[in-house]
Amino acid sequence: MILASQSPRRRELLAEAGFELDVRPADVDESRLPDERPVELVGRLAAEKAEAARAAANVVPADRLLVAADTIVWIGDEALGKPADAADAARMLRGLSGRTHHVSTGVCALLLGDDGSRLRDATFVETTDVTFWDLTDAEVDAYVATGEPLDKAGAYGIQGAGRMLVRSVSGDYQNVVGLPVSRLVRELAALVGDGRDLVAASIRNGGPLA
Numbered sequence: 001m002i003l004a005s006q007s008p009r010r011r012e013l014l015a016e017a018g019f020e021l022d023v024r025p026a027d028v029d030e031s032r033l034p035d036e037r038p039v040e041l042v043g044r045l046a047a048e049k050a051e052a053a054r055a056a057a058n059v060v061p062a063d064r065l066l067v068a069a070d071t072i073v074w075i076g077d078e079a080l081g082k083p084a085d086a087a088d089a090a091r092m093l094r095g096l097s098g099r100t101h102h103v104s105t106g107v108c109a110l111l112l113g114d115d116g117s118r119l120r121d122a123t124f125v126e127t128t129d130v131t132f133w134d135l136t137d138a139e140v141d142a143y144v145a146t147g148e149p150l151d152k153a154g155a156y157g158i159q160g161a162g163r164m165l166v167r168s169v170s171g172d173y174q175n176v177v178g179l180p181v182s183r184l185v186r187e188l189a190a191l192v193g194d195g196r197d198l199v200a201a202s203i204r205n206g207g208p209l210a
Helices: 008-016 038-056 086-096 137-145 161-165 173-177 181-192 197-204
Strands: 002-004 065-075 078-080 100-112 118-132 166-170
Touching: 002 008, 002 038, 008 173, 008 181, 038 065, 038 100, 038 118, 065 181, 086 137, 100 173, 100 181, 118 173, 118 181, 137 161, 161 166
Parallel strands: 002 065
Antiparallel strands: 065 078, 065 100, 100 118, 118 166
8 A cells, every 4th residue: 555644653553454555755735725624624635645646656556555644633713733842832732721622634545547547536534522631731841841742733642641631532543643544444445345355354454455
């Protein structure tokens, strides 16, 4: 599978599901369009990254699959990217304190022809709601001091020390980590037309799928 993402968390999640990956990050303009909702933004960016990676690919993988994704943390209409510095991370965390925010991942999967052409595609957006505890200044400062928030959208990583900030998760936990793998595998199974064989193989994880 071609993975059009440089996220180490996405690589890990897909590798755990049994996929052999050819990582080819796609570079697209990630600017938000006027009046574009967060869920629309990540869906569009995933589709654009998939097409950019397909156009640049010079070798088609054995399974002929290409996957691109984009994740956004948002609350209200505000999209939270990676903090500029420690002070910005602290500001974001205080803004999320005691509130529920959303993590949306747009995913675009392509089935490629032997010549790299686009045969079929599936695009979807998965959203998970995350609620933070009421955070004290000491808790925010301690977490920022770990350095973990600085390269994370929304200034936290749920798979790391940031789990201590989270009161509850409603939806797919892996989506918050970076990729809704369970849904993706089912979308891939439909894309390649092998029923649920791909899902069963991922569950068994007895070896690479490609």
